[in-house]
Amino acid sequence: MSFKIEKISYQYSAEAPLILKNINMEIRPAEVTAIVGPSGSGKSTLVSILSGVIPELMNKGLLTGTFHHKDDVMISVVSQTPENQLFGYGVEDALAFGVENLGLSSEKISERVESVLNLLHIQHLRKRAVSTLSGGQRQAVCIASVLAMKPDLVIMDEPVSSLDPKGKHLIQSVVNQLRAAGQTTVIVDNNLDWFSDIVDHVVGIDHGEVVFDGTRDEFFADAPLAQRLGVIVPQTVDIYHELAKKADDLKPFTTVDEAYAALKDRFVSATSQQAADTQSPSEHVLEVNDLSKSFADGFQALKKINAGFEKGKIISILGQNGSGKTTLVKHLNGLHRPTAGSVTYLGKETTTKSVAEISRDVILVFQHPEHMLLKRMSTVN
Numbered sequence: 001m002s003f004k005i006e007k008i009s010y011q012y013s014a015e016a017p018l019i020l021k022n023i024n025m026e027i028r029p030a031e032v033t034a035i036v037g038p039s040g041s042g043k044s045t046l047v048s049i050l051s052g053v054i055p056e057l058m059n060k061g062l063l064t065g066t067f068h069h070k071d072d073v074m075i076s077v078v079s080q081t082p083e084n085q086l087f088g089y090g091v092e093d094a095l096a097f098g099v100e101n102l103g104l105s106s107e108k109i110s111e112r113v114e115s116v117l118n119l120l121h122i123q124h125l126r127k128r129a130v131s132t133l134s135g136g137q138r139q140a141v142c143i144a145s146v147l148a149m150k151p152d153l154v155i156m157d158e159p160v161s162s163l164d165p166k167g168k169h170l171i172q173s174v175v176n177q178l179r180a181a182g183q184t185t186v187i188v189d190n191n192l193d194w195f196s197d198i199v200d201h202v203v204g205i206d207h208g209e210v211v212f213d214g215t216r217d218e219f220f221a222d223a224p225l226a227q228r229l230g231v232i233v234p235q236t237v238d239i240y241h242e243l244a245k246k247a248d249d250l251k252p253f254t255t256v257d258e259a260y261a262a263l264k265d266r267f268v269s270a271t272s273q274q275a276a277d278t279q280s281p282s283e284h285v286l287e288v289n290d291l292s293k294s295f296a297d298g299f300q301a302l303k304k305i306n307a308g309f310e311k312g313k314i315i316s317i318l319g320q321n322g323s324g325k326t327t328l329v330k331h332l333n334g335l336h337r338p339t340a341g342s343v344t345y346l347g348k349e350t351t352t353k354s355v356a357e358i359s360r361d362v363i364l365v366f367q368h369p370e371h372m373l374l375k376r377m378s379t380v381n
């Protein structure tokens with residue numbers, strides 16, 4: 001069964017501004033629909049309207065438009081803060097709570113509780129008190145308690161916003177199970193990153209109006225729109241847009257696997273290009289040849305280092321603490337003298353020159369600038 005709303009407009013009171021303006025949208029069965037939009041754009045208001053909280057519980061506002069679904073449809077909402085609903089219960093009781101209100105036999109109730117414990121893989125939590133669960137586990141129990149009622153449509157309004165990464169991960173796998181089981185689900189969240197793998201349909205809302213209605217991939221293709229709505233998209237999608245500016249005909253990707261498929265042929269050509277670049281003759285301003293350094297205590301800090309520093313390039317020297325980075329660069333301006341090997345500047349050995357002479361060509365900026373100033377002062381002195 002699909003849920004269709006047509007020309008829904010709403011204001012919280014006659015004097016208040018119009019919050020939703022002529023909203024048309026369809027929620028199709030067994031799909032995951034994402035509703036995205038900046039905060040204050042009207043997403044939660046729309047959720048209240050879809051779930052019947054408006055106008056049943058909040059009836060001061062003005063609601064116009066048409067709903068196309070059967071009257072006895074069951075729509076349940078999972079909120080951002082589940083603990084309010086379930087506090088003071090054991091997990092089994094919390095799961096039975098909503099079902100009991102449906103007037104089912106106790107046999108049917110246990111059946112429903114069993115089935116959601118299995119569906120969401122939370123059998124291990126059944127004897128726990130809700131108050132002792134982690135945020136993610138609590139949210140999973142809340143989702144399970146809603147599912148036990150077998151709603152036609154589950155709406156989650158920012159279900160992971162108060163959860164840590166582990167909790168987010170748990171809810172992500174819960175939503176995965178739901179989709180596999182054919183549950184029709186709406187997720188309201190401007191962070192599309194955590195559930196991007198399972199979204200079928202995206203509706204974008206801005207200032208109470210629908211500004212986008214399409215598939216996930218169509219939404220990800222429109223980078224400026226995602227930015228305008230403040231939607232967080234997966235990093236892979238951001239990377240795609242940056243690369244697409246530079247590479248023609250790049251096939252869009254969302255997942256790492258798709259990215260690999262789209263890029264693997266290009267990697268080959270990029271690597272051979274790189275190899276070609278390396279082969280082209282380069283001008284080394286500075287060269288280090290078979291440079292070794294042993295200190296007075298016998299410690300060998302550098303072992304036969306060979307390196308060339310090209311004109312106009314920024315070269316980074318990487319290594320763990322104590323690996324010899326500073327010892328190496330101190331050889332470049334003559335602060336250290338090689339035990340063996342040489343340093344050349346424009347082809348001339350610098351080993352015999354003084355630091356002052358070398359420093360006309362090679363300047364060393366110290367890790368601790370105060371050392372540099374002291375050195376300069378002592379030179380002046």
Ligand SMILES: Nc1ncnc2c1ncn2[C@@H]1O[C@H](COP(=O)(O)OP(=O)(O)O)[C@@H](O)[C@H]1O
Pocket residue numbers: 012016019037038039040041042043044045046
């Ligand atoms: N109970 C309320 N009474 C009056 N105005 C409200 C109420 N709830 C929300 N609003 C207003 O409706 C607009 C949309 O809010 P909301 O639906 O919560 O947006 P979102 O969920 O996209 O952040 C905001 O301007 C907000 O101030």
Ligand SMILES: [Mg+2]
Pocket residue numbers: 043044045157
């Ligand atoms: Mg909201």
